[in-house]
Amino acid sequence: MRIGLLGGSFDPAHAGHAHITREAMRRFGLDRVWWLVSPGNPLKPRGPAPMGQRLAEARRVMRDPRVVISDLEARLGTRYTAQTLKRLTALYPGVQFVWLMGADNLIQFDRWDHWRAIFGQVRVGVLARPGARMAMRSARAARIFEAARLPAGRARALPAAPMPAWCFVQIPMSDMSSSEIRARGIWTG
Ligand SMILES: Nc1ncnc2c1ncn2[C@@H]1O[C@H](COP(=O)(O)OP(=O)(O)OP(=O)(O)O)[C@@H](O)[C@H]1O
Numbered sequence: 001m002r003i004g005l006l007g008g009s010f011d012p013a014h015a016g017h018a019h020i021t022r023e024a025m026r027r028f029g030l031d032r033v034w035w036l037v038s039p040g041n042p043l044k045p046r047g048p049a050p051m052g053q054r055l056a057e058a059r060r061v062m063r064d065p066r067v068v069i070s071d072l073e074a075r076l077g078t079r080y081t082a083q084t085l086k087r088l089t090a091l092y093p094g095v096q097f098v099w100l101m102g103a104d105n106l107i108q109f110d111r112w113d114h115w116r117a118i119f120g121q122v123r124v125g126v127l128a129r130p131g132a133r134m135a136m137r138s139a140r141a142a143r144i145f146e147a148a149r150l151p152a153g154r155a156r157a158l159p160a161a162p163m164p165a166w167c168f169v170q171i172p173m174s175d176m177s178s179s180e181i182r183a184r185g186i187w188t189g
């Protein structure tokens, strides 16, 4: 089983999340994607809307039998990704997990707790996002793990590639963002 993990604040979920999920399944040949609706991003000072409301909106936005919307981190009592992955990989040793994220997250990946260890826990699939393309090239994590990068043409090999392995794929881009939705005042959480 090849499972993509899309961690996020989902405050709120939007069509951009659904879009990158479908693209990730296609490009990386994933069987399932689990959306991990975060109890709260450790790097974001402002707490998100209540979990129940974010889960409900995520389930409204993403209706695909291959996608599971989950509050797993709240249940496991983990907030840092490295911690979550430690638990998940121990619980499901036979699963090939791919951590999914937009290119904006790769730029600040080197600020995540135990970020180097994450490359030893899962493969990492990075999806293009408007505004993040140039900066991504100079991302510290990308530079340090340059040798572990799979060319986009080999994206389907990512779930079974020896770790560390990561892959950046160009996709038709969506300019949707939760912060823009919040700024418009149409999401009160
Ligand atoms: N339009 C998009 N294109 C590519 N990746 C995206 C897009 N929207 C969200 N993502 C990715 O989805 C994951 C979860 O994102 P998140 O829930 O923080 O939404 P967001 O729109 O980035 O929120 P905010 O604007 O508050 O930062 C992150 O890895 C993020 O990079």
Ligand SMILES: O=C(O)c1ccc[n+]([C@@H]2O[C@H](COP(=O)([O-])O)[C@@H](O)[C@H]2O)c1
Binding pocket: 006, 007, 008, 009, 010, 036, 038, 040, 041, 042, 043, 044, 079, 080, 081, 082, 105, 111, 112, 113
């Ligand atoms: O583990 C960390 O230090 C860490 C720091 C920043 C973000 N994350 C995770 O990255 C994912 C995306 O977060 P966000 O808020 O950009 O949607 C989400 O699963 C967060 O828990 C994790």
